Amino acid sequence: MKKSYYSIGIMSGTSLDGLDIALCKFENDREKQNKTSLWKYEIINTQFVEYKPFWKEKLQNAHFLSALELKKLETEWTDFVAENVNNFVLQSKEFNFSNLDCISSHGHTIFHQPAQNKGELGFTLQVGNGAMLAAKTGCQVVCDFRQTDVALGGQGAPLVPIGDELLFADYDFCLNLGGIANISFNTFHQNKTSRIAFDICPCNMVLNFLSNQLGFAYDKGGKLAKQGKIDKKLLQKLNHLTFYSESYPKSLGREWVEQNIFPLLHLPQNIETVESQQKIKDFLHTLTYHSAFQIAESIKKTEGGLEKSIRKKRKVLVTGGGAYNDVLIHYLKELSPQVEILKGNSTLIAYKEALIFAFLGVLRLRKQTNTLATVTGAVKDSCGGTIYLAEPMTFSSS
Template identity: 40%
Template sequence: MPRVIGLMSGSSLDGLDIAYVNFSSAGNYPEEKWTFDIIHAETIPYSSDWIKKLSTAIDLDARSYLLLHTSYGHYLGRCVNNFITKYNLKLDDIDLIASHGHTVFHEPWNGMTGQIGDGSAICSETGLLVVNDLRSMDIAYGGQGAPIVPIGEIHLFNEYRLLLNLGGIANITDQKYRIAFDICPANRILNKLVQEYFNKEYDENGLYSSQGQINEILLNKLNQLDYYKKLYPKSLSNSFGLDIIYPLLKNDKLNIYDILRTYTEHIVQQISNSIEMIIENEKQDKSTYINCKMLITGGGTHNKFLFQCLKSKLKENFGINIEYPDINVIDFKEALIMAFIGLLRIQKKPNVLASVTGAKIDTIGGAVWSN
């Protein structure tokens, strides 16, 4: 029974997610059936110093970037060591660490992606086998390098037709067609607005956004952005939210409550539009989604106002039933799947799907570090 620690740092910068997972399988590849058990999991909030370092990493010169890459790797390793101590784990209880790292650059059109968090540093701190750099192989084969979670969704959550992650960036998977793509910036923008205007980490339960009014002019500007017209496979970098969307919101003369309400509506509409895009491109009827189950995860799931707006929209437009899973799945699904992707890498099995990313082939991605 493989036992893996998965590490995930998302674009919302709320912290480092760590999940210790037991996996088991039955049957033979590629038809094997997988199950999982999240034994321990927690989010380690970033200090203000780390938030500043990670949020400004994109502006560093090459030497400073590599120094951060190394120091962040050592930090990840120390976090894992503290996690191991806290939960009384033994090194023999852990087969490997799979680390996504923190994305600084993501430019598949230039054949490049960059996640900091040196795997050799994690290995040296923990003494454990480490897999990282999970996206580069797919990009080298012409893919988007994202989303990479569908391989885990297919094997671990195959009872759901649709899966939606409301993280720093919202992304969707339709398992029937084995397609997935990034929809729009989500928590990263909402959190940044609330941090700037209210000095709060996030809009708890959507309290601030629920007090505003939708501004149709601003909403239309957002919905007309070129990315939303592109057909999948497609993926977003953090710079789309920070360099394109955030200035649009800041330059508008609305009060902050209306800005938050309008952006919340933008997220909801783009999720709905993404399903419309799938229907049109796959030449299906809307009825194909009636009563189908959608699993929703990620930090945005805790925003009750956003959740209710989305639930109403998808039920009204498509008849989709949103399911609210176990809290560990909501908060740690991506760390769980990073653990699974790392496990597949060690087993030399494909862990990124070409049907999702547009790559030439399914790839076995990840750099392996051991002492």
């Protein structure tokens, strides 16, 4: 089995900001043991493709489309992804892409109703035509990572924890502040270590939605939230949502947010008034604090089950767009004084999910576990992902 692999990870998340593309190298190091990662990684090159309003609107409303319209959207979106991957390849002149092992695409989630949740049928759908992407890029593609786990009775999410365990073992917690805030950590019980992870609460999905009402794509640095104050009644309603008292494994999707969060936000009809704008800023501040509070509570609840540490404070690696929200990070540090909040470097913050999906593709090629039952609630671990073969890539800048 090969020791080194090159993979392009592609991520399109619930925050709908754009497409993350990351060319990564992974090297297996079986000599490392215990808390030191068994794999080394390198992010060689990256590119962020911001979604234009056209794509944001299309993807945000895709769940309302007919079957025919949804398939048309998938074809258009796959063509968009392939075009940007090919441009990315042509711009990365220092790397020989004949050495590329795979493109690993998360796709874009349209529906997520796993079997574990009451009243749900047990399915998940990420658009992205793997065969088409392979044909248009000339490289084998790994995609549809969630399907096998859902078929095994799991949540199909989160998938990142296997990467946290094998690439970032030096941290006690890995916290991702994306559209949804999720956390990953190892528990120690009866001399056995198990990886646990779950979605904590909505994060940028709701914060971006509220920022859009004020004409902004997102709340840069938390500046809009800073101008608001906590709405205590709203905060109380948010913190009493039943999801937060449920035990893991558990995951969140757009459907849950639309059914449970949005109805609590009574948006003003006339957004032009100063009073209306202030109300939305208050909502922003409240939801930002709410996210920090729920994250802090999750860390407190899980600390007792962690393996004993020689460090005075346990380390929390924070990545995702929310890492740049100063208000969110301030509250998180204030509410979690017992841990050390450490933000990754700018590349890792932006591309950690793309990095790990690139890694999931490598594990799939090696026929090794890339989805953990302790995380998703499935009946067993699995090796998820569909592989589409293609001829070696041949590119020309002419």
